[in-house]
Amino acid sequence: DGGITQSPKYLFRKEGQNVTLSCEQNLNHDAMYWYRQDPGQGLRLIYYSQIVNDFQKGDIAEGYSVSREKKESFPLTVTSAQKNPTAFYLCASSQGVGGLALEQYFGPGTRLTVT
Amino acid sequence: AQSVTQLGSHVSVSEGALVLLRCNYSSSVPPYLFWYVQYPNQGLQLLLKYTTGATLVKGINGFEAEFKKSETSFHLTKPSAHMSDAAEYFCAVRFSSGSARQLTFGSGTQLTVLP
Numbered sequence: 001d002g003g004i005t006q007s008p009k010y011l012f013r014k015e016g017q018n019v020t021l022s023c024e025q026n027l028n029h030d031a032m033y034w035y036r037q038d039p040g041q042g043l044r045l046i047y048y049s050q051i052v053n054d055f056q057k058g059d060i061a062e063g064y065s066v067s068r069e070k071k072e073s074f075p076l077t078v079t080s081a082q083k084n085p086t087a088f089y090l091c092a093s094s095q096g097v098g099g100l101a102l103e104q105y106f107g108p109g110t111r112l113t114v115t
Numbered sequence: 116a117q118s119v120t121q122l123g124s125h126v127s128v129s130e131g132a133l134v135l136l137r138c139n140y141s142s143s144v145p146p147y148l149f150w151y152v153q154y155p156n157q158g159l160q161l162l163l164k165y166t167t168g169a170t171l172v173k174g175i176n177g178f179e180a181e182f183k184k185s186e187t188s189f190h191l192t193k194p195s196a197h198m199s200d201a202a203e204y205f206c207a208v209r210f211s212s213g214s215a216r217q218l219t220f221g222s223g224t225q226l227t228v229l230p
Contacts, residue, residue: 004158040222041222042205042221042223043205045217102164103161106151106160109158
């Protein structure tokens, strides 16, 4: 089945540690995204990538880093510089080029808890 | 600034009653519009979308939405609520002047269905 996988489902880390969240898609989509979700705040865009080896900051990129070495993979690293990293993280992808990209497809999410 | 507003962070309806979830956007140019549903601790699933053409759009699970340009609205409706409809619903907009890849999400509406 085609889709987006995120691992792990739940992740626990101590404050001060970097942590990497995995996102893999087999939809052959060009673009991939990372969102952060907090209660009552909807989804906020962290980073997005339209093509391999290229990515752009979203609205809340501080304290996060990404890479896009392969079309199907877009890992997100939450660094120790992120002041409030506990949240639900969602990865998404979309197809198309230029102005044709429309809906985004989402993975199941990773819930990160930092104590 | 372009924005998406969902009126009512929580909506409760009785089973069998009409579901109405409101979404308004701010833009002078008709955008592309989407509704997503999220069940607890899961990713987002696309319910329906409006791009061009017929303004009444039908989606999955019996939901539909109508694009009203004059009201800059895209409200989601379902004639008869089912217990399984209890979830959080997000309106999302791709503004024409924005990045070809980005969606702006509303803050979400939690739907409760009462027996």
